[in-house]
Amino acid sequence: MNNMNDPLAWLYQELLQSLTQPPPVSTQQPRPNLPPEAFNPEAFSEEAELDWDALLWDVLDEQDEARGETAPMIGGESATPQPFAKGDRSAVYKRFEQIIRNRIRDEVHANLPRFPWEHGLAIDELDYVDDFAPRVNPLWQQAWLPQLQSLLPMQIPEQTLLQLLAACTQVVGSVQPHGIKMADAAKTLFPGYGTQLNEVINRIRLSPTLALDTVRDATTNAAARSRLAQVLPATYQSASLEQQMAIAVVLAKSILDGLTLNLTPRHLSQHCVWQSTAGEMSLQVTIDPHSPWGQRPHPIRIQATLPQAGQLTLTTPKRSLSTQCAGAGSLALQLADWQPGQTYLLTLEFQEDNKNNLQFALICQHWDKD
Amino acid sequence: MDRLIEELAAQLQQETNTNPQICHQVAKRLMEEVQRICQESPHIQTSGEIDAWGRTLMEHRRKQCLRYYQLGSRQGRGELQSLLSAIVYQYLKPPGQPSSYQQRLLLIEDFLQGFYLEALNAFRRETQLDGGYQPRSRLELAEYMAFCERYAKRRIRLPQQRSQQLIILRAQAFTRRTPLEWITDLEAATEPTDTNPDRPDPVIRQIRAALRQAETPAAEHSLHDTIVKTLIQYLQQQGRQDCVDYFILRLQDLPTAEIEAILKLTPRQRDYLQQRFKYHLIRFALSHQWELVHDWLEADLEHNLGLTAGEWQRFKQRLEPGQQQLLTLKQRGQSWAAIAKTLTWTPTKTRKQWFRLLEIAWEIRNRSVS
Structure with a gap:
């Protein structure tokens, strides 16, 4: 070894020195002691132009590497043809990055970074779980799918419909305005997209095609239905995100309408029908229009016709009234001491198994006596 | 496009234990990004192979996302941080002093915190998510980490048909915030910082580098590259990957102390390695590839x-x-x-x-x- 060092030391120095002069202008090769002229302040504007094509070659490169087809260190042609210069990612520099990457891992793992929303969290708070629970138990309220599927002339996944029904059930009894309830129910399908959903709702308000009357008509009026069908996408999955939001809003409105029984001086009777797997269920609430309007409020009569055994329960702040039938038939309840403007919950249980309840909101509005 | 979204959503659901709703939204976001690329890339548009590219890009994103998912929250972020650190390593150097491994680490950590926030905002903006959106499930976290990697690697156009990765431009700007006095740099660099005889005079090196940049013809680059790559191949054949790594770090112009820190060597170990490298370099120069080397040295x-x-x-x-x-x-x-x-x-x-x-x-x- 010593024999070689002395006479050839100069060769070594000369060679090493000349090789370690960085070859000119490769934008990936920095020259830390010179002003980097690759810096371009214009590249910082929001509209900085992206080099789309260069991106593609990077992607192909990564795929090649993953398959083990990388160009060998001796600079052979890479497996994919590159018609234009993507230039600067030499195998040597890639190896350099890999050396650094392997080295830095130790420090990184000893001191894991936090992402912007995680500031201040301890290390054991950094575990994320799978959000595997669907937001609604898929078995619940399946009996009412026929009704849900009939609301719009398009194909919508059962999961989505049931989720909306569950969400509407949650909000139907609240005292918020109808519009807010509808928005809240629809939002459960799109967590994280609240702002965009609000915009969609505003646009629906202004849209004649999706006017909610139109939609309601479509369930009964065949012509209206087919007009609506032309406007809607064929399936929910093929719709864009915005379209899905709009559809969800419209569905939520329809469902809430079907779960809300609003008695007013002009509408002394309200009626709704829900199609179930066992047949049609109909519900009617009335205030007798012929009784004289005295000091005491008139009783509200509630009547339900069930296709099979079930139970009807009315919940008031003071008590609950209940009635049941052992098979298909009618059920009736009466509410005498009701308060104007108060929301009452009317629960329909089906088949005793508690999985197919429908929850209605019953409100009897104020009216002024002349 | 819709077919691809469905396909991707199904694949994500299969591979992760995540609620189908979330899988669908993640798939949509990923494919919308793919669609944007397909629309904007001149190459894809003129190739007429839009579907094939769509599929390729989708496959790339699927694998990327699942990789981070499988690594999990802690290891995933460790890998992301290591990868990004390696890309920006050469571009983040404390000004006015010779670089040190530990100092660079601090700068990198600091820089990446800002970068993660920028990426999060870009993600929210591009996917039209709420300003308050944050990943909650493991899959959504993987989606964010994969986005950070892609965002970092986006290529920004520079003058003269070059492009540079976005994260590198950001790193350069970050360094510039503490103004680089390159005159001071030069003075500091000319002071003898270590007595290693293998480190030639820095001023001369820089002058040579500047001269080289001005006049080196293309043929000489490729000779330089050939020698570098052939030497590396030779060293690998001799089973000296450690010499390869040492050489690659020397090529990056890193000071001895930093090389020791990166390779985790004591000075004595580094000295030994250096001797081995010298030995092999001489053999390479005089025997294995003497013509190539002598041609290069004009000898x-x-x-x-x-x-x-x-x-x-x-x-x-x-x-x-x-x-x-x-x-x-x-x-x-x-x-x-x-x-x-x-x-x-x-x-x-x-x-x-x-x-x-x-x-x-x-x-x-x-x-x-x-």
Whole structure:
């Protein structure tokens, strides 16, 4: 070894020195002691132009590497043809990055970074779980799918419909305005997209095609239905995100309408029908229009016709009234001491198994006596 | 496009234990990004293979996302941080001082925190998520991490048909916030920082680099690259990956102390490695690829092995008769096999004599310099 060092030391120095002069202008090769002229302040504007094509070659490169087809260190042609210069990612520099990457891992793992929303969290708070629970138990309220599927002339996944029904059930009894309830129910399908959903709702308000009357008509009026069908996408999955939001809003409105029984001086009777797997269920609430309007409020009569055994329960702040039938038939309840403007919950249980309840909101509005 | 979204959503659901709703939204976001690329990329648009590219890009994103998912929150972010750190390593250096591994780490950590926030905002903006959106499930976290990687690697157009990765431009800007006094840099660099004789005078190196940049023709780059790559291949063949890594770090112009920190070597270990490297480099230069190297050093036979006329005479006088013949035959361009036959030597002896001959030439050259 010593024999070689002395006479050839100069060769070594000369060679090493000349090789370690960085070859000119490769934008990936920095020259830390010179002003980097690759810096371009214009590249910082929001509209900085992206080099789309260069991106593609990077992607192909990564795929090649993953398959083990990388160009060998001796600079052979890479497996994919590159018609234009993507230039600067030499195998040597890639190896350099890999050396650094392997080295830095130790420090990184000893001191894991936090992402912007995680500031201040301890290390054991950094575990994320799978959000595997669907937001609604898929078995619940399946009996009412026929009704849900009939609301719009398009194909919508059962999961989505049931989720909306569950969400509407949650909000139907609240005292918020109808519009807010509808928005809240629809939002459960799109967590994280609240702002965009609000915009969609505003646009629906202004849209004649999706006017909610139109939609309601479509369930009964065949012509209206087919007009609506032309406007809607064929399936929910093929719709864009915005379209899905709009559809969800419209569905939520329809469902809430079907779960809300609003008695007013002009509408002394309200009626709704829900199609179930066992047949049609109909519900009617009335205030007798012929009784004289005295000091005491008139009783509200509630009547339900069930296709099979079930139970009807009315919940008031003071008590609950209940009635049941052992098979298909009618059920009736009466509410005498009701308060104007108060929301009452009317629960329909089906088949005793508690999985197919429908929850209605019953409100009897104020009216002024002349 | 919709088919692809469905397909991707189904794949994500299969591979992760995540609620189908979330899988669908993640798939949508990923494919919308793919769609944007397909629309904006001139190459894809003119290729007429939009579907094929769509699929390729989708596959790339699927794998990327699932990879981060499988690594999990802690290891995933560790890998992301290591990867990004390696990309920006050379671009983040404390100004006015020789670089140190530990100092760079601090700068990198600082820089990446800002980068993660920028990426999060870009993600929210591009996917039209709420300003308050944050990943909650493991899959959504993987989606964010994969986005960070892609965002970092986006290529921004620079003048003269070059492009640079976005994260590198950000790193350069970050450094610039603490203004780089490059004059101070130069002064600091010219002070002897270590007594390693293998580190040539920095001022001269920089002047040489500047000159090189101005005048080096393209052919010389490729010769330089060829030598670098051939040397690396040679070292690998000798089973000296450690020498390869050492060489690659030297090529990046890193000071000795930093190389020690990166390779986790004590000074003594580094010295030993350096000796091994020197040994192999000499063998490479004089035996394995002597023509290539000598050509590079402009010390090939046409240039009298880099010797002046006087030196050349002295050189020939030192040669034994056999070696003189060898020299003559080499100058005539004869093959090793032919020369061996003529001189009635074994091929091994022929090569060894040639090695010795070159050694003598370098010895003379060395002596005339020192």
